[in-house]
Amino acid sequence: MTATNNAAELPLGRTGSATVRVVETLMAPHMGSGRAPVFATPALVALMEAAAVDCVESALDESQETLGIHIDVEHIAATPQGMEVTARAELIQRDGRKLTFALEARDGRELVGRGHHTRIIVDSARFRSKVQAKGAA
Template sequence: MPTESAPADPLQPGRTGTASVLVTPAQMAPHLGSGRAPVFASPAMIALMEAAAVDCVEDALAPGQETLGIHLDVQHIAATPEGLKVTATAELIERDGRKLVFNVEARDERELVGRGRHTRIIVDSSRFRSKVASKRPA
């Protein structure tokens, strides 16, 4: 008698995602409060890495789910001036239940500018949003 097998989990290691941005004053350190140097800010690089991780997995989640970033360990190793494009990539390297771990990196048009590891967790969107709403001041 044939048995029905469970559908394959689409969130397997090896998936990749990307996100890009053209560096403008809005992404530079002075604007974001992360220093005075006129370069791509570390907070902007981190946001781009998170966007790449979201791109990597969000389309494979079950309806009503989303991911939240819960840990970052990154190095910002090279400066990028205004006018260059920065592209972040994320590769899913591990899944443990709801926890997703990614290798992330960012490159400008010349070189590697950042790298590290990022962890996200899968949550039920409505339950999470309800919990956040309950924290709002009265």
């Protein structure tokens, strides 16, 4: 797909994915999200966001990127170290620059998470300039 600067040109139903192998640094005790030796919820959220980024960023103009502004995730099953988890994001709604995704994540045995995520398309240079100015203040 060629790059676009118009979110309306991104087709609903477009999908993206991201996969990780569960290693110690992605487990709950290492990430500070509990003691259970399982894939951490913060790691699941990051994987789901990566799937949403994969879904749309390659289709945007090089001067643009997306920022996550809302995520609602249910972590419904535990995944032990060594297994792979794959997240899938589907673009289900567009409203101007705002993009909404349906999310799901599966390990090799079952559905482990699901939810919805909202990202907004921004002008990269303008956004980075604002961040830099905020840091300098």
